[in-house]
Amino acid sequence: MKLLTTLRGRLFALLALLGGVTALAVGGATYVSVRAEADQLFDYQLRQTALSLRDQGRVASDEAAALADPGLDYVVQIWSLQGLELYSSRPQGMTEALPARAVLGFSNLRLAGQDWRVFGAATPLRVVQVAQPLGVRQRLAALAALRSVAPVAIALPLVAAAVWWLLGVSLAPLARVTQAAQSRGANARDALPTAGLPGEVAPLVDAFNGLLGRLGEAFDAQRSFVADAAHELRSPLTALKLQLGLLRDSAPGEEQDAAITRLRGGIDRATHLVEQLLALARAEPGAPAAEQPLDLTELARQALADVQPLADRAGVSLTLTAPDPLPLTGDPQALRGACRNLIDNAVKYGARTVQVSALRGARGAPLLRVDDDGPGIPPEQRERAFDRFQRGEGVDAPGSGLGLAIVRAAARQQGATVTLADSPLAGLRVEIHWPDATAS
Structure with a gap:
C-alpha cells in the first residue's frame, strides 16, 4: 500500500493495470476470432464429409477403418430411406449414440453433457449425418488465445522492470527539487531548480517559486516595517522621558502645569502613533478581515x-x-x-x-x-x-x-x-x- 502513495508507484500500478487489461483484451479478441474461424472451418469439413458419403453405395473398408479411429472426434451415421442403419461410428469415450433421426443442414444438440454440431444431408437412397463436439472448437480457440497471451506474460517482468526504471528516470528532476527543498533552512528563499522538469510539474514549481518570492517580499516589508516603527517610536518615547524629567524638576504652579500639558500632548502623540501602527497591521495583506x-x-x-x-x-x-x-x-x-x-x-x-x-x-x-x-x-x-x-x-x-x-x-x-x-x-x-x- 505504501507503494501506491508515491507518484512513481501509482504510475507503475496504472501502467501494469493497463498492460493486464490489454493482454486480456488481446486474448479475448483472439479467442473470439479463432472460434469464428474454427466454426467456419469445421462446418465446412462436416459438410464435405457428409456430402462425400451420401452418394456412395457402401462405405469402403478403409474409409470405415478411418472413421472408426478412436482419436477421431467425428461421429458419422448413414441410414437408408427406410430407416435402416447402414453405418455408425462412435468416438472413444462416447457413451450415448446420436439420435437416429437426422435434421437436414446444420443444427446443434445436447448429448451426454456436451454440445454437438451436426450436419445432415439426404439423397434418394440414403441419409448421412456427421456430428462433432463443440468442445473441440472451444479448446482450439482457447489454445490460440493462450498462445497469443503467453509472450506478453513471459515478457511482463522485463517490461515491468523497464517501466519502473523509466519512471525513475523521468521523475528524477522532481526528486532533485524535493531534495533541494528539504535541504534548505527556514530563511532560505532562493528559487527551486526547474531544469529538466516535466511540463506538468514545471508550472507547480514555478508557482511555488513565485510564492517564495512573494513571501520574501512580505518578510522584507515586515522587517522594514518593524525597523521603521521602532525608529518612529524611539523619538516620542524619548520625548516622554524628557518631559517626565522636566515635570519632576519643575516647581509647582504654572511651570508644572505647562510640563503636564506637554507630557499629555506627548502621550497623545505616542498613543496616536501606536493606533496608526495597529491599524496598518490589521490592514496588511493576509490579515483576517x-x-x-x-x-x-x-x-x-x-x-x-x-x-x-x-x-x-x-x-x-x-x-x-x-x-x-x-x-x-x-x-x-x-x-x-x-x-x-x-x-x-x-x-x-x-x-x-x-x-x-x-x-x-x-x-x-x-x-x-x-x-x-x-x-x-x-x-x-x-x-x-x-x-x-x-x-x-x-x-x-x-x-x-x-x-x-x-x-x-x-x-x-x-x-x-x-x-x-x-x-x-x-x-x-x-x-x-x-x-x-x-x-x-
Missing part, C-alpha cells in the same frame, strides 16, 4: 463625525454629499478608519474646506471621494505618499506619515483601489474605487 454587509454612506458619516471636533478647532468646513445608501460588503472598522484618515489628513495639512462624497462610479460600483483646497501633493510625489512614515517635504503638521499607507492597505484588503488627483477645489482629490463584484 471581517466581511459583512454595510453602507458606505453611513461609514462616511461616522468618519466625518469622528474628525468634526478637530475640524472645528482648526476652523475647517466639512461637508458630506451622499444622496443614496451605498450597500457593499467589507470590514466596517477598516473602511471607517480609511475614510477617517483621509479627512484627518486634509484637516491637518492646511485645508480650509473638505468635501466628502459617497456615490456610484463607473458601472454602478461604490466610490468614496475626498476633495480639499489644501496645498495638495505634486504629481511626482503622489506614489511615494503611500509609503510608510512618508511625509511631504516642508510639512510641519503633526502626524506619523502612516495615513495614506493605512488607506491603501485597507482598500486592497477590501478589493478596492486608491487614486490621487488634482481637486476642483485646487487641492488634492483622493478616491477609493470598488469593483462591481463587491457591490451588493
Whole structure:
C-alpha cells in the first residue's frame, strides 16, 4: 500500500493495470476470432464429409477403418430411406449414440453433457449425418488465445522492470527539487531548480517559486516595517522621558502645569502613533478581515463625525454629499478608519474646506471621494505618499506619515483601489474605487 502513495508507484500500478487489461483484451479478441474461424472451418469439413458419403453405395473398408479411429472426434451415421442403419461410428469415450433421426443442414444438440454440431444431408437412397463436439472448437480457440497471451506474460517482468526504471528516470528532476527543498533552512528563499522538469510539474514549481518570492517580499516589508516603527517610536518615547524629567524638576504652579500639558500632548502623540501602527497591521495583506454587509454612506458619516471636533478647532468646513445608501460588503472598522484618515489628513495639512462624497462610479460600483483646497501633493510625489512614515517635504503638521499607507492597505484588503488627483477645489482629490463584484 505504501507503494501506491508515491507518484512513481501509482504510475507503475496504472501502467501494469493497463498492460493486464490489454493482454486480456488481446486474448479475448483472439479467442473470439479463432472460434469464428474454427466454426467456419469445421462446418465446412462436416459438410464435405457428409456430402462425400451420401452418394456412395457402401462405405469402403478403409474409409470405415478411418472413421472408426478412436482419436477421431467425428461421429458419422448413414441410414437408408427406410430407416435402416447402414453405418455408425462412435468416438472413444462416447457413451450415448446420436439420435437416429437426422435434421437436414446444420443444427446443434445436447448429448451426454456436451454440445454437438451436426450436419445432415439426404439423397434418394440414403441419409448421412456427421456430428462433432463443440468442445473441440472451444479448446482450439482457447489454445490460440493462450498462445497469443503467453509472450506478453513471459515478457511482463522485463517490461515491468523497464517501466519502473523509466519512471525513475523521468521523475528524477522532481526528486532533485524535493531534495533541494528539504535541504534548505527556514530563511532560505532562493528559487527551486526547474531544469529538466516535466511540463506538468514545471508550472507547480514555478508557482511555488513565485510564492517564495512573494513571501520574501512580505518578510522584507515586515522587517522594514518593524525597523521603521521602532525608529518612529524611539523619538516620542524619548520625548516622554524628557518631559517626565522636566515635570519632576519643575516647581509647582504654572511651570508644572505647562510640563503636564506637554507630557499629555506627548502621550497623545505616542498613543496616536501606536493606533496608526495597529491599524496598518490589521490592514496588511493576509490579515483576517471581517466581511459583512454595510453602507458606505453611513461609514462616511461616522468618519466625518469622528474628525468634526478637530475640524472645528482648526476652523475647517466639512461637508458630506451622499444622496443614496451605498450597500457593499467589507470590514466596517477598516473602511471607517480609511475614510477617517483621509479627512484627518486634509484637516491637518492646511485645508480650509473638505468635501466628502459617497456615490456610484463607473458601472454602478461604490466610490468614496475626498476633495480639499489644501496645498495638495505634486504629481511626482503622489506614489511615494503611500509609503510608510512618508511625509511631504516642508510639512510641519503633526502626524506619523502612516495615513495614506493605512488607506491603501485597507482598500486592497477590501478589493478596492486608491487614486490621487488634482481637486476642483485646487487641492488634492483622493478616491477609493470598488469593483462591481463587491457591490451588493
